Amino acid sequence: MDKLQDIIAKITPLDDNIMTKVQTRLDTLTKPIGSLGALESLAKQFVGARKTLTPAAPHKAIVLMAADHGVAIENVSAYPQEVTEQMIYNFCSGGAAINVLAKHTNADLILVDVGVTAELPAHLPILHRKVRHGTNNIRCGAAMSETDVMQAIHIGVDIANSLIDNGIQVIGLGEMGIGNTTVSSAIASVLMDKSPSEVTGVGTGLDDKLLAHKVNVVSEAIAINNPNANDVIDVLTKVGGLEIASLTGVILAGACRNVLIIIDGFIASTAALAAYRLCPDVKDYFIAAHLSPEPGHNVILQELSLTPLLYLQMRLGEGTGAALGMTILDASLKILNEMATFDEAKVASALTD
Amino acid sequence: MDKLQDIIAKITPLDDNIMTKVQTRLDTLTKPIGSLGALESLAKQFVGARKTLTPAAPHKAIVLMAADHGVAIENVSAYPQEVTEQMIYNFCSGGAAINVLAKHTNADLILVDVGVTAELPAHLPILHRKVRHGTNNIRCGAAMSETDVMQAIHIGVDIANSLIDNGIQVIGLGEMGIGNTTVSSAIASVLMDKSPSEVTGVGTGLDDKLLAHKVNVVSEAIAINNPNANDVIDVLTKVGGLEIASLTGVILAGACRNVLIIIDGFIASTAALAAYRLCPDVKDYFIAAHLSPEPGHNVILQELSLTPLLYLQMRLGEGTGAALGMTILDASLKILNEMATFDEAKVASALTD
Numbered sequence: 001m002d003k004l005q006d007i008i009a010k011i012t013p014l015d016d017n018i019m020t021k022v023q024t025r026l027d028t029l030t031k032p033i034g035s036l037g038a039l040e041s042l043a044k045q046f047v048g049a050r051k052t053l054t055p056a057a058p059h060k061a062i063v064l065m066a067a068d069h070g071v072a073i074e075n076v077s078a079y080p081q082e083v084t085e086q087m088i089y090n091f092c093s094g095g096a097a098i099n100v101l102a103k104h105t106n107a108d109l110i111l112v113d114v115g116v117t118a119e120l121p122a123h124l125p126i127l128h129r130k131v132r133h134g135t136n137n138i139r140c141g142a143a144m145s146e147t148d149v150m151q152a153i154h155i156g157v158d159i160a161n162s163l164i165d166n167g168i169q170v171i172g173l174g175e176m177g178i179g180n181t182t183v184s185s186a187i188a189s190v191l192m193d194k195s196p197s198e199v200t201g202v203g204t205g206l207d208d209k210l211l212a213h214k215v216n217v218v219s220e221a222i223a224i225n226n227p228n229a230n231d232v233i234d235v236l237t238k239v240g241g242l243e244i245a246s247l248t249g250v251i252l253a254g255a256c257r258n259v260l261i262i263i264d265g266f267i268a269s270t271a272a273l274a275a276y277r278l279c280p281d282v283k284d285y286f287i288a289a290h291l292s293p294e295p296g297h298n299v300i301l302q303e304l305s306l307t308p309l310l311y312l313q314m315r316l317g318e319g320t321g322a323a324l325g326m327t328i329l330d331a332s333l334k335i336l337n338e339m340a341t342f343d344e345a346k347v348a349s350a351l352t353d
Numbered sequence: 354m355d356k357l358q359d360i361i362a363k364i365t366p367l368d369d370n371i372m373t374k375v376q377t378r379l380d381t382l383t384k385p386i387g388s389l390g391a392l393e394s395l396a397k398q399f400v401g402a403r404k405t406l407t408p409a410a411p412h413k414a415i416v417l418m419a420a421d422h423g424v425a426i427e428n429v430s431a432y433p434q435e436v437t438e439q440m441i442y443n444f445c446s447g448g449a450a451i452n453v454l455a456k457h458t459n460a461d462l463i464l465v466d467v468g469v470t471a472e473l474p475a476h477l478p479i480l481h482r483k484v485r486h487g488t489n490n491i492r493c494g495a496a497m498s499e500t501d502v503m504q505a506i507h508i509g510v511d512i513a514n515s516l517i518d519n520g521i522q523v524i525g526l527g528e529m530g531i532g533n534t535t536v537s538s539a540i541a542s543v544l545m546d547k548s549p550s551e552v553t554g555v556g557t558g559l560d561d562k563l564l565a566h567k568v569n570v571v572s573e574a575i576a577i578n579n580p581n582a583n584d585v586i587d588v589l590t591k592v593g594g595l596e597i598a599s600l601t602g603v604i605l606a607g608a609c610r611n612v613l614i615i616i617d618g619f620i621a622s623t624a625a626l627a628a629y630r631l632c633p634d635v636k637d638y639f640i641a642a643h644l645s646p647e648p649g650h651n652v653i654l655q656e657l658s659l660t661p662l663l664y665l666q667m668r669l670g671e672g673t674g675a676a677l678g679m680t681i682l683d684a685s686l687k688i689l690n691e692m693a694t695f696d697e698a699k700v701a702s703a704l705t706d
Binding site: 038080086094311315316334339345346 | 382383384385386387388389390391392431432433435436439440442443446447448449450452453454456457557558646660661662663664665666667668669673677680681683684687688691692693697698699700701702703
């Protein structure tokens with residue numbers, strides 16, 4: 001925990017002074033004051049994190065953490081567990097939605113095996129960081145050991161640090177793992193003291209009967225494990241997932257080094273919630289890209305007081321919503337950098353100024 | 354009216370047959386059925402309009418119609434009327450928000466003077482289509498003659514046709530004109546039988562007192578003109594604007610030639626409402642890019658049963674929201690064209706299939 005505590009201790013709120021300066025600059029641009037809404041607040045947030053008034057177009061990466069879940073055996077997903085492995089191959093050959101959307105927004109896509117059940121060949125263009133071959137079934141006991149959780153978090157920390165060392169300034173959260181909406185519901189339920197039914201949805205696609213079954217599985221997992229809601233590491237150990245723990249590490253390391261974090265859907269938001277409970281200041285670095293129809297996503301975003309940018313009814317994960325959110329962040333920085341001021345353009349400013 | 358009736362008669366609903374085929378294709382891609390939400394429906398809408406199963410990346414244009422409004426004299430805007438002219442120069446030199454965002458989404462920006470009060474030099478890189486030097490003050494009588502309205506509509510028709518002749522497949526609606534939220538509120542109030550206070554907002558920025566004054570101006574304009582709510586041309590004549598009439602023409606010509614129309618904010622949405630009342634089938638071609646905080650925008654989008662993609666609290670106009678919406682449409686077509694199928698990627702499809 002020492003290394004993690006060091007990181008947490010170094011996370012600071014955004015720089016208010018520079019944000020005031022950039023708002024003054026935004027107010028001189030040829031548009032009514034505040035009329036670009038979220039584009040203005042995103043530019044301000046980026047500048048407040050990066051502590052520069054003249055930010056260049058940011059280099060962006062989506063970190064896609066993949067892992068398996070023992071609970072997948074409980075018939076909680078529309079897809080069999082082997083799809084996690086199969087999708088890794090799909091990511092590697094460029095055929096998945098996140099490949100298309102990461103390219104669309106010009107973001108690097110970093111694929112990480114942090115706990116896929118299958119052995120993955122060394123030649124695959126992924127980071128091989130397998131902590132273990134999937135978690136245990138949380139309906140029967142703890143997902144993993146505390147050591148596993150800490151290892152997964154530190155994997156995320158190290159990957160984020162390496163990306164940042166190489167110039168990445170914005171990180172989007174991606175994940176893949178059959179069964180991980182079930183685990184996310186358990187984490188969300190415990191950390192926010194919500195009933196499982198409030199934070200459990202159809203995931204990749206379940207009918208009403210299977211959804212009711214999934215809610216029961218979440219309830220039973222919480223009952224048998226009795227995680228300590230005030231101890232994030234205990235919650236991740238008992239009902240967590242390796243990809244969620246790793247993303248928590250990515251978030252903490254990113255915020256520690258002034259990198260904005262683009263949250264994706266429900267699963268990524270549970271990592272955001274976990275990081276927030278470990279360090280509330282991390283929230284300053286969050287951008288909520290979109291709102292998923294998974295009910296738990298909205299509950300978490302409200303808990304974090306975050307307003308999503310996009311309402312596209314997307315519920316795929318992989319970082320797909322984060323990728324689209326990045327296009328809006330890019331636009332916000334172009335507004336800051338490329339628009340003319342009232343003086344430059346010889347346009348009269350507001351009568352009410 | 355003859356030419357316009359010909360156009361309206363040729364507007365057809367989207368091609369259901371090809372849309373069913375493309376949904377089948379979308380359902381074979383490596384993602385849970387329907388999990389890309391609006392990205393799937395946008396791709397389907399584009400294909401249904403273009404009637405091709407293999408759409409290339411679309412060429413896009415934003416048509417920015419500029420005009421002045423006699424009602425600007427009534428202290429209904431935070432900005433003086435000369436800002437319309439000044440902003441034209443700003444658009445021409447690339448310093449406005451729409452310049453930045455059109456470039457961001459790789460769309461052509463077509464600037465049109467359809468009724469700016471000032472004389473604009475012939476050398477400016479705009480289309481000089483001035484119908485008249487601004488409208489009359491609608492608080493005192495009709496904005497313009499029916500002949501003016503028809504001329505403005507046909508200007509929009511001709512510009513859209515010319516763009517489409519040159520390969521444009523998607524058109525975003527932009528506008529500039531100090532005072533045009535006041536006019537839009539009057540149009541929206543009449544066409545939807547809503548009280549002026551329901552559809553009038555702060556525009557470029559008014560305090561509570563000036564907002565109440567603006568609502569009064571809208572009420573008085575409607576009272577003195579008594580437009581026939583069942584006659585769109587009469588409404589535009591009595592309380593309309595030249596840029597709104599021209600955008601109505603753009604919409605009708607675009608839909609007639611299978612081009613999707615990206616609605617921007619409140620003012621553009623009044624043109625969409627006008628076109629819809631002239632031809633309900635035009636609605637199939639609409640994409641609501643974003644939701645503005647102007648209250649009338651939401652009322653119109655609900656009237657048209659449209660769900661906006663972006664919630665960015667933007668209230669600038671110019672086509673800025675439409676430009677950002679285009680980035681989502683582009684992403685949707687890349688999803689359709691570039692993702693692998695379950696078979697291609699050797700990924701197991703849903704157990705519940």
